[in-house]
Amino acid sequence: MFENQYIKQRIQKAQDLLEMGKKPYRNDSSKTISNLIFTQKFENLKSLAEGERKDVSSSYWVSGRVKFLRLMGKAAFIKIEDQSGILQAYLSQNDLAEDFELVKKILEVGDIVNIYGYPFVTKTGELSIHTMEFKILTKSIIPLPEKFHGLTDIELRYRQRYLDLIVNPDVKETFKLRSAIISNVRRFFEDKGFLEVETPMLHPIPGGANAKPFITHHNALDVHRYLRIAPELYLKRLVVGGFEAVFEINRNFRNEGMDHSHNPEFTMIEFYWAYKTYEDLITLSKELFAYLLEKLHLPTKIPHNGNVIDFSNFTIISYKDALEKIGNISRDIIEDEQKLKTFLQKHHIKIDSTMGYGKLLGEAFDEFVEEKLIDPTFITQYPIDISPLARRNDQNPEIADRFELFIGGKEIANGFSELNDPLDQLERFKAQVKAKDAGDEEAQYMDEDYVWALGYGLPPTAGQGIGIDRLVMLLSDSKTIKDVILFPAMKPVKIDYNNSITEERE
Structure with a gap:
């Protein structure tokens, strides 16, 4: 060798x-x-x-x-x-x-x-x-790489992170900041009275998000198991059991594509708060960011990917209003499913017959709105059919009491008032199963045990997830998620280690 x-x-x-x-x-x-x-x-x-x-x-x-x-x-x-x-x-x-x-x-x-x-x-x-x-x-x-050039090959830096840390001291600072962010997030929720818990990483049924899972096999039980795509359904079981404020800082796994903001394994915090609504979570999220900026000694205006993000300027806007006012899509197109399909096809956005009205709106949002949301923006009133675990709005059952927080053109958090009606949840799971049978690989599975748990009574509850990796990207002004994960997923390649070595120079 x-x-x-x-x-x-x-x-x-x-x-x-x-x-x-x-x-x-x-x-x-x-x-x-x-x-x-x-x-x-x-x-x-x-x-x-x-x-x-x-x-x-x-x-x-x-x-x-x-x-x-x-x-x-x-x-x-x-x-x-x-x-x-x-x-x-x-x-x-x-x-x-x-x-x-x-x-x-x-x-x-x-x-x-x-x-x-x-x-x-x-x-x-x-x-x-x-x-x-x-x-x-x-x-x-x-x-070590000769000192005049250092380790500049980006892909090699990610593959040999140990060497990256040796020769590029600034890299250490990013991961020190990551550690400080996680530590302060944990302290924030503990100070609010939340209990930190641990839930399974191997699930009999993947649930809690619309995502394609990784599958493994449990030899002793001779059954398939799924790497966790989200801890949500287990955390809400704990609220049913009487824990009124819980959180978990966790690793999740989604068998999906990779890009500058997606890695197949990633870190999130998810928390659930009994007797609260999604509006309480919006307030809590603002408090969390103020707390982090103070503890990390960061200003309220920070640079990120060529923009300046103003954390003193949080905006709240509804899903359809965002499509109209930020995405510049006329209201008559937004409100008409057939016109929306035609509009998306005209703009060469791939759609298929399995997509309902809510999913079509989601495609339009992803294409025309998301990357424009630079300052912190809460998008509310999501379509109910892309919110299978969220509570229906009492005045308009076609929308969910839900928000997503976008900063720097990326989703940072997702929160909603939880659906606690077991019969409604059962019907939503059935609709997800139907979508999966029609070819939607990311649709959720039927989880009868979770529906049964709801039958015992979930108090009015609000829940939220925050992507830790994207949060670190944001606060460290990193351009790719690989910069904030010590060992990011990489495509296997054969490296000729011996021929990459050159003589040191003084």
Whole structure:
């Protein structure tokens, strides 16, 4: 496997270490301080007089990966990077004696080292650690991409995320932000009195969304199981059981296409709130974004994909009004199913005989409205036939008490007042089964156990899902979902690893 000439040279150096009585893969690190804390702790040395710019009484062990190496006869400067940042180290033959041979003959960029020393400031004014003891902890046998170009191949960055994180420090910041977003989302709901729960990932029946599932087989039970497309139906069972406010931050799986905003496995938060309506969720969503911006120290206006999104400007508009006023489709076309079909065909939008009026409206919305919704916009009054789990509006049974929140031209959240009439839910499931039999692969299955659960009584409840990946894309100004998922789904390819290695240059 390791046939490249530069890799072979490094493997030989690992062998040389063994012959010198040193282990190339040690497990005795003595790290006592991070690079960042070291830098913060001794920043004041820079302001001292020339002869006072060191502190020999304060010594620490630091550890990290070598990102730069410069040999200068009997001395060397290296820069090591840990999770917190980069620190320069000074090494000399006078201090290290025989161990300086490791620096001269064995050490290379990419190796992971352990250094013991005290802080001082170089003649050029850079805070560094003056090395008194030195160990190579891990010998890197594969060279890092040469520093003048780094790792710029986008696809290779996604496939080898470990290497991307090593050579592109800014990537780490995106995932630190992702972690902070999830942590603060969790805290927001806990502070509101919601209980975090866990529901099954393997479902006997896929439900809770209109999506094509992944199918697997359970050997012990000898039955098919479906990877979860949504936790909704299980969470609402918990509300039936008496938990009045629950949430789950979960992984979902949908066997569908991939693009810059879709990955087959993705993260969502779904939450359900008894004795509330979708209008309460709109208020809650505004509170959540205000909370996140405050906790993440972000302004109310943030850049995203060339636009500036104003989080002080939330808009609410009905589905049909959005088609008319934002999509520029005349009302007489919107209100007439046959005219709508003709309009969609004229604009080369693919439709088929299985599509009802609501689905046709959905095709028009996706094409003419969605990407124009830049500032936060709640779209309400969805057609009932594309909302199989939402409550019918009391005044107009053809629409659902539902909204979707769009920001930056993408759906971020979906929420509605829950359908708690078991007989109505049964009929809706039957309609979904009929659509599936007619060829709609994304239509939902009949879930008799869920209907039975509703028979015991689901209190008036509102529920919502928020896409975490898209939320991170939004707040980190990322153009593709692959930038915010550590290991995104990729089409398998054969990579010639050996021929991708080039010689390092100083």
